[in-house]
Amino acid sequence: MKLLHMTLYLTLATLGACSGGSGGGGSERQVVPGQDPGSSDFVYSGPPPASEEIQQFKLNFYDPLAGNDRCGECHTPGGQGKTAFVNQDNVNEAWQAARSVVNLNEASASAVVTRVAQGHNCWLAPGQEQTCATTITGYIERWASEAVASTATVQLSPRRILRPGDTRRVPETFAEAESLGVALSAPGEVLGLLRQHCAGCHTGTAPVPQVPYFASDDDDQAYAALRGRVNLTLPGESRVVLRLDPESHNCWSDCASDAAAMRDAVQRFADNVEQTGVNPELLVSLAQVLEEDGIVATAGGRYESDLVAKWEFREGSGATVADTSGVRPEIPLTLSGDFSWMASWGIRLVDGKAQGGVNGSRKLFNQLTGTGEYTIEAWVAPANVSQEEAWILAYSGGPQSSNLVLRQSLYNYEAFNRSSVTEQSSGGEPALVTDDDAELAQATLQHVVITYDPLAGRRLYVNGVYTGDSDPTGGGLLNNWNESFTVVLGNSTSGTQPWAGALRMAAVHNRALTPGQIVQNYEVGVGQKYYMLFSVAELVEGEASCHGSSGGQRVNYCYVAFEVSQFDDSSYLFNQPFFVNLNPEGGDFDFDIRGIRVGINGRIAPIGQAFVNVNQRVNSGRLGESGVPLSAVGTILPLENGAAYDTFFLAFDAVGGERGLVNDGLEEAFAASLTGADEADVAMRTFDEINATLSVLTGVSMGSGAVSPVTGKTVAETFTAVRRALPGVAQFNAFMSSHQMAATQLAAAYCDALVQDAGLRRQVFPARFDFDAPVASPAINWRGDIVAPLVDRAANRGLLAEDDRQRIIDEVELLITDDRDLKPYVLINGRWVSDPDPAAHTKRDGLIYCENDQPCPPSRTADVVKAACTAVYGSALTMIK
Template identity: 80%
Template sequence: MKVSPLIFLVAVLSLAACSGGSGGGGSEREVLPDSNPASGDFVYSGPPPASDEIQQFKINFYDPLAGNDRCGECHTPGGQGKTAFVDQGNVNNAWQAARTVVNLNDPEASAVVTRVADGHNCWLAPGQEQTCATTITGYIERWAADAVQTAATVQLAPRRILRPGETRRAPDTLVDAQSLGIGLTENGELMGLLKQHCADCHSDTAPVAQVPYFASDDESLAYDALRGRINLTSPAESRVVLRLDPESHNCWNDCPSDARAMRDAVQRFADVVEETGVDPELLISLAQVLETDGIVATAGGRYESDLVAKWEFREGSGATVADTSGVRPEIPLTLSGEFSWMSSWGVRLVDGKAQGGVNGSSKLFSQLAGTGEYTLEAWVAPANVSQEEAWILGYSGGPDSSNLLLRQSLYNYEAFNRSSVTEQSNAGEPALTTDDDAELAQATLQHVVVTYDPVEGRRIYVNGVFSGDMDPAGGGLLNNWNESFTVVLGNSTAGSNPWAGALRMAAVHNRALTPGQVVQNFEVGVGQKYYLLFSVAELVESEQSCHEQSEGERVNYCYVAFEVSQFDDSSYLFNQPFFVNLNPEGGDFDFDLRGIRIGINGRIAPVGQAFVNVDERINSGSLGELGLSLSSVGTVLPLENGAENDVFFLAFEDVDGQRGLIDDGVVQVFQPTFTGGEAPDIAMRTFDEVNATLSTLTGVPLGSDSVSQVTGKTVTETFNAVRRALPGVAEFNAFMSSHQMAATQLTAAYCDALVQDATLRRQLFPGSFNFDANVASPGIDWRGEVIAPLVDRATNTGLLAAADRQRIIDEVELLITDDRDLKPYVLLNGRWVSDPNPAAHNKRDGLIYCENDQPCPPSRTADVVKAACTAVYGSALVLIK
C-alpha cells in the first residue's frame, strides 16, 4: 500500500542547453583547475526510449553516465563491466540492466553507488570517491522521483520487530562522565586514544580540521563530539570502532587490533554507566533506529524542472562538494580555508569558501545568459548579523567583478546582477537590498531566494515570503556576462569577503521561479528525511487487521509514523505524526489513541513533547489512502548517541482502552480533575493572567506599541500569536513544555519593551545603573542593580525567606554570567567559546570584545538585562500561583 502524510509534487526535469555571448569586465579570480569537463565523446543514436519511464531514466541517469569518461567505456556490450547499465547502443536494454544495480527506494544503497564510493572508477581526482558517489545518488534520486510521479507517494513497508530494552547513554557532560570513576582522558582510555591517534585531523586546531572534533585540546568540546559516535549498549557497533575495522580508516598500527583497543576502551566506559530500562508502567510502541529502520523520503515535492546546479553538502567529509543537479557539466566545489562538515547535511564556514572550476562554472553562462533569467536558492544559517559585504553565493571573477551575487550585510540580504541596465558596473550595482527595518537576515536557518527576469528584474524571498523590495535598476538583458567567471560560495574568489554561517543547500535554476514555486520549495525543507514507523499492533486487539503470522514470523501493519530528520549536529526533528495501516487487505479496527510522548534510549525525552494533546478515534473507515494525520506540528529532540545508535519509541496515555503513566509517573492528565476534598496548594496562571501579570511587573501597558527586537512584534501582537499556546486551565498537571515556550516569547516581548523605555527602566532599576557601559565594566553591579530588583518585584519584597531569595539571585546570576555575554569569547569553528588566550586578543582592560575585536556596544548591556528579565519573569515565580 502506498501511503504518505504529504502529497509529494514531483518535478519533471527539462534539460535545455542555451548559448550566449561573452560579456566584458575583468577577472580577479583565483582560477581552480576544472576536474569535470563536459563529455563530448558520446552522442546516443540507438533506438528511441520505448516508454516515458525509460525516457526519464535516459535523461536522469543514462545521459550523465554513458560517456566514455564515466561508465560507457566498460558498462556497455563488449566492455569489461559485468552489467551493461549504460548500453551505448540501446537505451532500453540499458534500462533493464540498470534496474539490477539501482535501488530506486533507497538510492544511497544502490550497488552502483557503493561500488564507486569504495573506489571504483571515480572520474574525479583520487580521494574524491564520495563526491562521485554523491553525484550518482543525485542521478538516481531524480530517476526515482520521475518514476513515481504518477503515485507521488512514498512506499512504506512493515518494519522489524525491535523492542526498547536496557540501554546505556553517555552522561551529558565530561564532568558527569569523569565522576563515574573513569579517567576518559588518560593514556589508553577512550579520549586518550583518540587524542593520541586522531588529533592531526579530528581537532579544531588541526591544519585541515575535520569534524567530529573528538580529539580536540578542548576536552569538553571533544567529549561533546564523541557522544554521538559511541554505542555504550553495543560497544563493537560504535562508529569510532567501525571506522577502524572494517572501514580501515587511518589505523595507526594494525586495523583489527586498533579496533579491538578502541572497542575495549568504549567497553570500559560502558561498564561504569548504569543501564536504563523502560519503565514497565509505560504503554509503549515497538522501537526504531533512524539510520537502520528509517524509510528514506523521496526528494519529491521540490520544483526543479529548470534546475541547472545543486549542492546539498551531504558528503560529510573531505574537501569536495558534489553538484547533484544531473546537468552536465557538473560543478563540483572545492572547500578551502576554515570549514567543518555538519552531520545533518551541510557545511559550516568561518573563514572558508567553496569554489568551482571555470569550465564547469561556464554552465551557468550558457544556461542563464541564454534564457535571460534565473533563480538563486540557498538554505543558510548566518552565524551572526554583524558581518558586512559577506558573500553567500556568487558567479564572479573577483570582489569587484561579478555576473551575479547574493550577500549578507548586517540584517540585510543583497542581490547584485550584471545586465544591460547595469552596464556601467562590473559588480552588478546598484544592489537590490532588503529593507533595513524588516531585518530579514537573522542568525537562524533561512530559505533565501533571488529571482531575476528581464521584465521585473530582481526579487528577494525569505522563507517563502517576497520581501517587497523593488529592483532599483529594473530588468534587462544578460548579454554582457563574462564566461570566464567561476562559482564561489561563502566568500569572494580572492578570499576577501568571508561569510560566517552554515550552508545547508544551494541551487541555481535557469528560470525565475514563481512565488508559488518558491513557497513550494520552502515548505519541502532541507536535508535528509526519513519516515520512522512505530508499531502499535501489540496494543490493538485486531488480529488479521493490525498483524498476522507469515511463514512463522509476525508481521505488523498498524503504525504511528513520523517524518524524522537530523536537524543539526545535536538534535532531531520529529514532524507531522500520522497513523497508517499497511495491511494489503485493509482491515477492520476501531480504537482511541491519546497522548503521544517520544522516548529515546530507554526513557521519555525530557524536552520536546509536543504531541501530548493528540486525541483521535482511529477506525478503518477514517484512513483513506494517505492514512490519518495526528498532528500538523513538529518538535526538536536532543541527539544522544547518534543517528546510528539512538533507539526511539513512543509512549501513550491511552490506546484501545489501555492506560499508561505519563513521563513523570503520575496519573494521566486526562483523568477527571479535582472534584472535592482538599484542593491543591498550587495552580498555573492562565493565558490572560500571565499577560496581566507581566504587564504589572514590567509596567509595560497591555496595549503597548513598542516593537520587540526579539519577536518582531508589539506586546499585543505577540500575545495574540502565542495566546492559544499558553495555559488554558489552571491545573498544574496539565502544564507542558509548549506552554513554557509561549510564556518565554511573551516575557521576552515585555522585557524588551521595558528596557527600551527609559522611564520604565528607572522605575525598576536603580538610577545608577549605566545602560551605556560595556557589559564587563567594573562599575556594573549585576547582582544588586539588575537581578535583585527583578527578583524582588516578582516575589514582592519581604515575602521570601532570606536564604530562598539569595538562592534565586545566585541562580539567575549564574545563568547570565555563565553565558558568553559576560565573558571574553572568540568565534572558533562556527561556535562562540570562552577565549582560551585573552591576553593575545587585547582583553587586558577587563572589557568584553565582540566582532572585529571591538568593545561590545551598549546594546549588548541592554541585551543582557533583557535576558535576566526574561529568565526571572518567565520562570515559575510568575507562572505558578
C-alpha cells in the same frame, strides 16, 4: 609515489590564475584537479524508451552515468561490471537492470550508492567517494520523484522488529567520561589510538584539516568530536571501527586488526558506563534508530523544473560538496579555511569557503545567459548581524569582478548583478539592498532568494516574502558576463570577504521563479528529514489488520509515525505525529491512542514532551492517504549518542483500552487521574478562556480589525493560528512549553492592537504617559506608568500580597529596562545605533540629540510598551486560574 601524488595535488590546489574573460575583469579563481567533470562523451543511439517511466529513468539516472567517464565503460554488455544498469545499447534493458541496484524508496540505501561510497570507481579525486555517492543519490531521488509522479510522495513500508532494550548513553563531557574510570587519552584507548594514527588529518592544525577533529590535542574538543561516532551498546558498530573495517579507511597496519584494537578500546569505554533499561510497566511501542530505520523524506514537493545546480551539504565529512542537481557538468565545491560540518546537512563557516572549478562553473554561464534570467536560492543562518560586505554566494573572479553576488551587510541582504544596464561596473553595482528599517537579515535560519529577469531586474525574497525593494537599474541582458569565473560560497575567491554562518542548502535555477514557486520551496523546508514509524501492532493484537506474516516472519502494519530530523548538533526535531496502517489488503481496525511520550535510550526523555495531550480514536473510516493526524505540533528532544545510535521508542497512557504507567520513575506523573494522586490545586485557562481574558485585559475586541505591522495578522487571525497549540483541558499537570509559546504569541497580538489604539491606551495607562517621547526621556516613568498598571490589571489590585506585587513589578521593570531599546539611540551615517557618546548628545533639557543638532524623534517607545505588555499578559498571571 603516494607522497609524490599528494604533494603535487596540494601544490596545484594552491595555485591561482588570472585572465580576462568575455566580460572583462580579472579572475582570482582557484583551479583544483578533479573538480571540473565535463559533460558526458556518450550519446545514446539505441531503441527509444518504451514508457514515460523509462524516459524519466533515462533523463535523471542513465544519462548522467552512461558515459565512459562514469559507469558506461564497465556496466554495459561486454564490460567488467556484473550489472548492466547503464547498458549503452538499450536503455530499456538498462532500466530493468538498474532496478536491481537501486532503491527508489530509500535512495541512499541503494546498492550502487553504497558501492561507490566504499571506494568503487568514484570519478573525482581520491578521498571524494562520499561526494560521488551523494551525487548518485540525487540522481536516484530525482528518478524516484518522477516515477511516482509527485515529489511530495514518500513510500512508507513496514519496519524491522526492534524492541527497546538495555542501552548505554555516551557521557556528555570528557570530564564525565573520565570520572567513570577509563583514561580515554591513554595509549591504546579510544582517543589515544586516534591521536596516534589520525592526527595527520583529523585535527584543526593538520596541513589539510579534516573534520571530525577527534585526534585533537584538546581533550574536550576531541571528545566532542568522538560523541556520535561510538556505539557503547554495540561497540563493533561504532563508526570509528567500521571506518577501518570493512571500509579500509587509512588503516595503520592491517585493517582487520586495527579495527579490532579500536573495537576493544570502545568496549573498555562501554564497560564503565551503566546500562539503562526500559521500565517494564510502561506501555511502549517497538523501537527505531533514526539513520538505520528512518525513511528518508528529502525535499519532496520542491519546485525544481528549472534547476541547474544544487548543493545540499549531505556529506557530513571530507572537504568536497556534491552538486546534486543532476545537470552535467556538476559543480562539486572544495571546502577550505575554517569550516565544520553539521549533522543535520549543512556547513558552518567562520573564515572558510566552498569553491567550484572553472569548467564546471561554466555551466552557469551557459545556462543563465542562455535564458537571460535566473534564481539564486539559499537557506542560511548568519552567525551575527554585525558583519559587513560578507559574501554568501557568488559567481565571481574576485572582490571587484563578479557576474552575481549575494551578500550580507549588518541587517541587510544585498544582490549584485552584472548586466547590460550596469556596463560601467564589473562587479554588478549598484546593489539591490533590503530596506534598513526592515532589518530582514537575522541570526536565524532564513530562506533567501534572488530572482532576475530582463524586465523587472532583481527581486529579493526572505522566507517566501518579497521584500518590496525595487531594482535601482531595472532589467537588462546578461551579455557581458565572464565565463571564466567560478562559483564560491561563504567568501570571495581571494578569501577577503568572509561570511560567518551556516549554509544548509544553495541552488541555482535558469528561470526567475514565480512568487508561488518561491513560497512552495520555502514551505518544504530544508535539511535531512525522515519518517520514523513506531509499531503499536503488539499493543493491539486483536486488530487483525495490524499484523500479518511473510515468509514465516511477522510483519507489523500499524504505526505511529513522526517526521523527524536532526535539528542541530545537539538535538532532534519530532514533528506532527500521525497513525498509519500499511496493510496492503486493508482491513478494519478501531482503537484509541492516548498520551504519547518519546523515549530515548531506555528512558523517557526528560524534556520536550509535547504530545502528552494526544487523545484520538483511529479507525479505518478515518484513514486517509496520509493516515490519521494525531497532533499538529512539534518538539525538540536532546541528542545523546548520535543519529546512528540513539534508540527511540514511544510510551503511551493508553492504547486500545490498555493503560500504562505514565511515570517511569524519573519524573512526576503527567496525569494525576491515572495514578490516583491528588489533583493539583490550580488549573489552566483553556484556549477560549485565554482569548477572552486577553480581550478583557487589553480592551481589544476579539474581532478587532487592527493588523500587526510585524506579523500582518489581526488578533482573530493569530488566535486561529495558535488555537490548537493552547491548552485544551484545564488540568495543570497537562501543561506544556508549547502552550506558553502560543499564549505569548496571542498576548503579543493583543498588546500590539492595544498600543496602536490611542483610546484604548488611555484605559490602561495614565494619561500623563507620553507615547511620543523618546524612550530615554526623563519624563517617562516606566515603573509607575507602564509596569505597575499592567501587573495590577492582570492580577487584580489587592489580591496579591504587596511583597509579591512589588517583586513582580521589579522583574518586569528589569526585563524592559535592561533592554538596549531603552538606551539612547542616535542617527549616525543614516543608521540608528546605540549612542557611543551619550554625554555629547544630551542637552540641558534632558533630551537626546542626533545629527544636525536636532532632537531624536521617538522610535521605540511604543515597542517597549508592547514588550512590557506581552511579558505580563503572556505570563502565568493570565494562564493560571
